[in-house]
Amino acid sequence: MTESAAGRDKRKFASAKKMRDIMTSYYIEAKSAKETGKKVAWITSGGPVEPLIAMDIIPVYPENHGAMIGASKMGGNLCEKAGEMGYSDDLCSYARADIACSLVNGGPIGGLPAPDMLICCNNICGTVLKWYEIQARYYKVPLFIFDTPFCHTGYGDEVKRYVRRQIDEYIAFLEESSGKKFDHDRMMEVGKYSVEAQVLWQSVLDTAMTKPSPMTCFDAFFFLALIVTLRGMEVTVDFYRGLLEEMRERVKEGIGAVPRERYRLLWDNLPIWYRIKWLSDIFTAHEACLVADTYTSAWCGQLKYMDEGRFLDSMAEGYTRVYLNIGVDEMIKSVLEMVDKYGVDGFVMHSNRSCKPYSLGQYDIRRAVQEKRGIPSVIIESHMVDDRSFSESQAETRIDAFMEILRESKGKRGA
Amino acid sequence: MNSPHLAPFLDALSMEPARNSVSKGGKAIGYFCTYTPVEMIHAAGFTPVRVGGGIAAVTAADALTPNFICPFMRVALERALAGEYRFLSGIVQGYTCDVACGLVHIWEENIGGEIYHTVPLPYNDSPAARDFLRASLQELAAKLKAAGGCMSDGSLNRSLALYGKIRKTVMELYELRQSGKLPLSGADFYRVLQAGFVTPPEDYLVMAERLRDQAADTDETDTPRGIPILISGSLVEVPEIVAICEDAGGAVVADDLCTGYRWFSHPEGEGHDPMERLIDRYMKRIPCPSRTRAEERIPCLVELVSRSGARGVVFLLQKFCTPHLADHPVLVKALKERGIPSLFFEMEETGIMEGQLRTRLESFFQVIG
Numbered sequence: 001m002t003e004s005a006a007g008r009d010k011r012k013f014a015s016a017k018k019m020r021d022i023m024t025s026y027y028i029e030a031k032s033a034k035e036t037g038k039k040v041a042w043i044t045s046g047g048p049v050e051p052l053i054a055m056d057i058i059p060v061y062p063e064n065h066g067a068m069i070g071a072s073k074m075g076g077n078l079c080e081k082a083g084e085m086g087y088s089d090d091l092c093s094y095a096r097a098d099i100a101c102s103l104v105n106g107g108p109i110g111g112l113p114a115p116d117m118l119i120c121c122n123n124i125c126g127t128v129l130k131w132y133e134i135q136a137r138y139y140k141v142p143l144f145i146f147d148t149p150f151c152h153t154g155y156g157d158e159v160k161r162y163v164r165r166q167i168d169e170y171i172a173f174l175e176e177s178s179g180k181k182f183d184h185d186r187m188m189e190v191g192k193y194s195v196e197a198q199v200l201w202q203s204v205l206d207t208a209m210t211k212p213s214p215m216t217c218f219d220a221f222f223f224l225a226l227i228v229t230l231r232g233m234e235v236t237v238d239f240y241r242g243l244l245e246e247m248r249e250r251v252k253e254g255i256g257a258v259p260r261e262r263y264r265l266l267w268d269n270l271p272i273w274y275r276i277k278w279l280s281d282i283f284t285a286h287e288a289c290l291v292a293d294t295y296t297s298a299w300c301g302q303l304k305y306m307d308e309g310r311f312l313d314s315m316a317e318g319y320t321r322v323y324l325n326i327g328v329d330e331m332i333k334s335v336l337e338m339v340d341k342y343g344v345d346g347f348v349m350h351s352n353r354s355c356k357p358y359s360l361g362q363y364d365i366r367r368a369v370q371e372k373r374g375i376p377s378v379i380i381e382s383h384m385v386d387d388r389s390f391s392e393s394q395a396e397t398r399i400d401a402f403m404e405i406l407r408e409s410k411g412k413r414g415a
Numbered sequence: 416m417n418s419p420h421l422a423p424f425l426d427a428l429s430m431e432p433a434r435n436s437v438s439k440g441g442k443a444i445g446y447f448c449t450y451t452p453v454e455m456i457h458a459a460g461f462t463p464v465r466v467g468g469g470i471a472a473v474t475a476a477d478a479l480t481p482n483f484i485c486p487f488m489r490v491a492l493e494r495a496l497a498g499e500y501r502f503l504s505g506i507v508q509g510y511t512c513d514v515a516c517g518l519v520h521i522w523e524e525n526i527g528g529e530i531y532h533t534v535p536l537p538y539n540d541s542p543a544a545r546d547f548l549r550a551s552l553q554e555l556a557a558k559l560k561a562a563g564g565c566m567s568d569g570s571l572n573r574s575l576a577l578y579g580k581i582r583k584t585v586m587e588l589y590e591l592r593q594s595g596k597l598p599l600s601g602a603d604f605y606r607v608l609q610a611g612f613v614t615p616p617e618d619y620l621v622m623a624e625r626l627r628d629q630a631a632d633t634d635e636t637d638t639p640r641g642i643p644i645l646i647s648g649s650l651v652e653v654p655e656i657v658a659i660c661e662d663a664g665g666a667v668v669a670d671d672l673c674t675g676y677r678w679f680s681h682p683e684g685e686g687h688d689p690m691e692r693l694i695d696r697y698m699k700r701i702p703c704p705s706r707t708r709a710e711e712r713i714p715c716l717v718e719l720v721s722r723s724g725a726r727g728v729v730f731l732l733q734k735f736c737t738p739h740l741a742d743h744p745v746l747v748k749a750l751k752e753r754g755i756p757s758l759f760f761e762m763e764e765t766g767i768m769e770g771q772l773r774t775r776l777e778s779f780f781q782v783i784g
Contacts, residue, residue, distance in 0.1 A: 086744030090483065090735045122538060126513045126705060129538065130741035133708045137745065149535035149547065150510050158550030159535075165543045328520040353483045356737065360517035363479045364524050381481075 010255055013219065015243045022235060023225055030058045031113045039116040039178050042135065044128045045228055046298070047121035047146060048170070048319050050194050050311070053232040054187040055174050058113075061229050062135075065112050066094035066385050067221075069101065070273025072108040075385035081106075092354040093385035095131040102138055117141050117177045119170075123148040123325045125357045144173045148320040152327040155305075155317055163316040191311030194232040195303070200240035201227045202300035207247040208291040209342055212256025214247050217267045217293035218280045219257060227299040258289040263406055264343055267293035268335070268365070269350035269358045272380070274387040275395075282396060286403040292342040294335060298323050301334070328361040332368045339373050346406045347377035348399075354384045376409060378402035419599055419629060423622045427610040430502075436462045436615050437502045442563065445500060447491070447518065448649075449678040450509035450536055450706065454693055455555060457616060458574035459564030465612035466491045466500060469652050470766040479521055484514045485733040486764035487650050492518065495526045504562060505530035507555065512705040512738055530562040538706065540698045548694050571689040577616050582682035584623040585611065589676070591627065593668065593723065595636030601667030602654035608675055609652065641666035642780045645725035647716065647746075648732045649703070649739055650674045656767060660729060663776035664784070669723030671716055677701045704738035712742065713749045720755055727783045728757040729776070756783050 033040045041052050045063040052059045069075050075097050081104060082096035083089060089096075097107070105111035118141060120132035129145065136143035146166055149159050171182045204223070207214050223243060230236045265283070267290045272279065283290060302318035323334060338344065347369050351359045366377045380395045426432070437443050443462040446453060453463035468490035473482075476492040494500065505528035510516045516533055523531040534551050537544035556566050585608065591597040592604055599607065607626065611619050644665045651657065651674055657667055670676050677700065684695030701715050720728060728750055732739045743759065750757050758779045760772055 086747065088740040088743070091737060091740055095741075127737050127741070130704070130738060134741065134745070137710075145538055147538045147544070149537065149551070150516060150533060151535075152533065156550075156554075158547055158554075162537070162543055162547035162550075169543075328517075328524075351481050353481075356481075356484060356735075357513040357517060359481050360484065360514060361520060362481070364521060 007259060011257060011259075013223075013243075013246060015239070015246050016222070018239060018242065019223060019226060022239060023229075026230060027109055030060050031109070033058055033113050040113050041117045041119055041174075041177075042112070042115040042132075043119040044121050044124060044132070046124040046319065046322050046324070047119050048167070048315055049229075050190045050232040050315065051167075051171055051174055051182070051187065052119070053230075054183060054190045055178055055180055057116075057174065057178055059229065060112055060115065062098040062112065062131075063094050064225060064229055065101070065107065065109075066097050067225075067271070067273050068109070069097045069107045070385035070387075071276065073274045073387060074107055075274060076388045078104075078106055079383075079386040079388065089383075089386070089389075090353070092125075092127045092131070093383045094354060095127055095134075097385050098131070099134055099138075102135065115139055115141050117173075118143040119146065120144070121146040121148060121319060123319055123322045125324065125355065127356075142173070142177055144170060146170060146319075148325060150325055151321055152330075155321055159320060160316065163320050164313060167312050167316055188308075188311060190232040191315070192308045193234055193237050195306050195308040195311075197227055197231045197236045197240055198300040198303050198306065200237065200244055202297075202303060204240060204244050204247055205292065205297055205300070207244070207251055210251045211264070211343065212254070212258065212261035213264065213289050213291040213342075214250035214255060214257055216257045216280065216283075217290040217296065218271075218276050220293060220296040221271045221276060224296045224299065231299070256289065258284050258287065260287050261289045263288040263345050263403070263410065265290045265346045265348050266335070266338055266342065266344040267295070267348050267350065268362065269352045270295055270355060270384045272350060272382045272390070273384055275382070275390065275392070278392070279395075282399055286399070288346070288403060288406075290348065291344065292338050294323060294331075294338065297338070324357050328364050331361060332365050335365055335369060336372060339369060339375065344375065345410055346375055346402065348402075349377055349379045350384075351379045351381045352384050353381065354386070374409075376402060376405045419597060419603075419626055421599075421603060421606065424607045424610040427614040427619070427622070428606060430464065430613050432614050432618055433462055433464045434502050442504045443502055444530060445503040445506045447488070447506070447508050447515045448511050448703070449673045450511045450697065450703065451507055452509070452534065452552060452555065452693060452697070454574040454578050455552060455559065455566060455571065456507060456564075457577070458571040459556070459559035459566040460570075461504070461559070461562075461564055462615045464503060466495070466503075466506070467609075467613070467652055468494070468650070471764065473764050479525060480518075483735050485649075485736045486762060487652065487733050488514055488518050489764055492521065492525075495522060500526065504528050505532075507532045507534070507558075509534045509536050511536065511703060512736075530558060532558045536697075536706070545694055545698065548697070549690055552690060552693070568689055571693070574616075575683065575689055575692055577620060579683040581611065581616060581620050581623060582679045584620065584627055585679040586682070587627050588623065588630070589669075589679075591630040592639075595638035596633055597626070597630040598637040600658065601639070601661050602658040604667075605651065605654050605657050605670075605675065608679065609654075611679070612674070639666035639668060642727070642784050643668040643723065643725045645669040645671060645716075645720050645723060645728050647671040647728055647730050649736055650733065651731050651762075653762075653766070656731060656762070656772075659767075659769060659772055660776060663773050664780040665729070665776060669719050669725055671701070671719055673703055676719070677703065704742040709742045709745045709749075713746065716746065717749070717753060717755070720750075726756075727779065728755060729779070730757060730759045732759070732761055734761045734763050
């Protein structure tokens with residue numbers, strides 16, 4: 001049954017335009033940095049951005065740019081270019097698209113502003129090290145590597161000391177690269193905004209606990225941009241406050257993101273950026289709502305370690321204990337918590353050829369979820385930005401079969 | 416010299432000596448790559464055994480891993496699932512790449528054993544990084560103790576000395592082969608080296624010293640024939656690939672492999688106590704791309720090419736290996752700028768496309784010959 005135009009309008013987010021406007025202004029400011037005399041730092045998505053904001057250095061995220069490239073379906077061409085430059089198709093497609101984009105100023109915004117410095121935090125993967133090294137050579141700018149050791153289960157004193165010492169080195173690096181003194185009072189203020197934005201982002205995601213859910217993970221993939229790029233700024237706090245109000249309003253009015261929500265699903269791994277709408281339509285047709293995901297919660301999952309009163313110390317722990325830097329046992333715990341919290345019926349796993357650390361433990365996680373919660377799962381394969389090898393028919397067949405199983409199992413449970 | 420006596424090395428490759436050490440009441444611990452502090456495993460009373468992959472059809476491991484990780488890890492897991500590594504008490508691994516780290520957990524879940532541990536290695540070399548590495552190694556010592564091991568400064572000193580001697584001896588084998596006194600084909604030479612990863616180190620030292628002495632005593636020389644090349648990559652576990660390089664007209668005179676020179680070079684580190692010496696060696700060794708920037712690797716590679724007289728470099732990379740694949744374009748460029756040609760070939764689970772490799776090598780040798 002096709003939904004009426006009025007129904008569709010009701011489901012549109014007023015905040016979407018606001019976010020596009022903020023992101024547009026942000027990219028205009030970043031791309032005008034040379035004229036305004038501001039410094040630009042490229043930083044990994046899991047990197048500690050707050051000190052940059054406190055130093056008035058503009059943070060730029062090649063990964064966010066990669067997502068934009070993917071969503072604009074420009075990843076295939078750029079990855080082909082990277083191939084011509086000698087980079088294997090088996091490397092991360094964020095990295096390949098970005099490396100090629102630097103050379104041709106391609107992509108939806110004509111390339112990123114050249115960096116004055118690079119900040120690489122290896123809490124998300126080892127690929128970022130090689131990627132940022134390549135860019136440091138290309139742009140001939142200094143690279144700071146923020147080395148966060150892998151945490152099996154805990155966060156011992158030695159890790160704490162090692163990471164904390166690097167925060168001081170990081171600040172010294174920023175002072176030297178920008179020629180400015182670090183302002184601790186300003187840092188406290190930025191830290192406060194960062195924690196506040198993360199709390200709000202978590203609250204936004206939490207609204208999906210409601211049935212029907214006011215949002216899907218595809219919406220979260222979109223609204224994620226600000227918490228990634230500009231956490232620590234007042235504008236971000238204001239935005240998420242507005243978004244939360246909008247979500248709560250939808251909850252109050254019973255507006256579900258998916259008409260006739262019958263199945264609630266959990267998404268694992270990064271998005272398939274060039275097929276977001278396509279996937280969203282397929283699941284909607286199955287009356288299934290992807291109510292949560294393991295990816296977007298990474299930008300608030302560390303709140304339990306954060307303390308705005310001692311921001312720099314707690315930041316060290318928060319950035320070290322991100323989802324991708326913990327053991328699979330911890331990941332399983334986290335996934336099971338989400339299954340329970342959001343009332344999940346099924347698990348959709350994106351086996352992402354671009355992200356080996358995210359994809360490698362998926363089989364064990366899948367088994368644990370099946371054993372401990374008895375819910376079915378499906379694996380869809382892609383390279384998150386490089387659309388050249390994606391098979392729509394294979395993905396659709398798998399999703400259809402999975403939904404069939406889900407319908408049966410939910411039927412048996414009498415839901 | 417008479418034909419070098421290879422039988423003990425070939426026997427050791429079957430892992431029989433390692434299995435025997437377990438059947439006599441000892442314990443063996445597996446590891447994936449050469450950033451694992453095997454000296455500590457040994458000092459705690461265990462036999463370190465490097466887990467191998469090689470070539471095999473992957474079926475059982477398909478249900479546990481995606482098909483876009485390196486063949487080495489997938490085939491190794493397949494072999495483990497088939498029971499080949501049942502004699503190991505677990506896996507200890509240094510966190511070098513994301514895949515090695517992830518595989519430790521998959522082994523623990525699916526293969527079992529009493530000790531599983533990943534040593535978090537710092538990426539940079541700084542006083543803070545060395546302090547952290549020391550603490551990480553102390554954590555490993557505690558884990559080894561919990562598994563029934565017992566390491567002291569004395570036993571670590573002895574293990575460092577043993578591995579130092581092995582490395583020095585193997586470096587001498589490299590030199591003897593270079594000078595023509597050790598007339599081994601590239602394939603056989605790498606069989607000798609590979610045995611070093613799966614043989615109890617006390618036994619391997621005796622075997623390597625015997626081979627060295629046999630070679631050193633001879634006045635005859637027989638240098639490898641063919642166009643001298645260096646092979647570069649991570650693991651080249653299948654000697655037949657080296658044989659193809661040589662059959663096609665090359666002579667493998669040097670390598671930049673973690674199944675070769677990168678492990679055996681730089682015999683010992685410096686420091687006031689054994690732990691400091693261990694850390695120093697790991698920090699100063701010829702690095703793997705997962706542990707350092709290409710800028711650090713380029714001078715090592717160029718120096719190896721120049722010292723060995725290689726006329727070209729053949730990159731033999733594991734498919735899907737991010738650190739090596741990401742460094743590859745800049746290495747090629749750096750070599751080209753110095754007039755050193757190179758060729759690139761990927762190894763897959765099902766092996767290599769022999770015909771294609773042979774043809775490409777022959778063309779390469781024609782150009783550089």
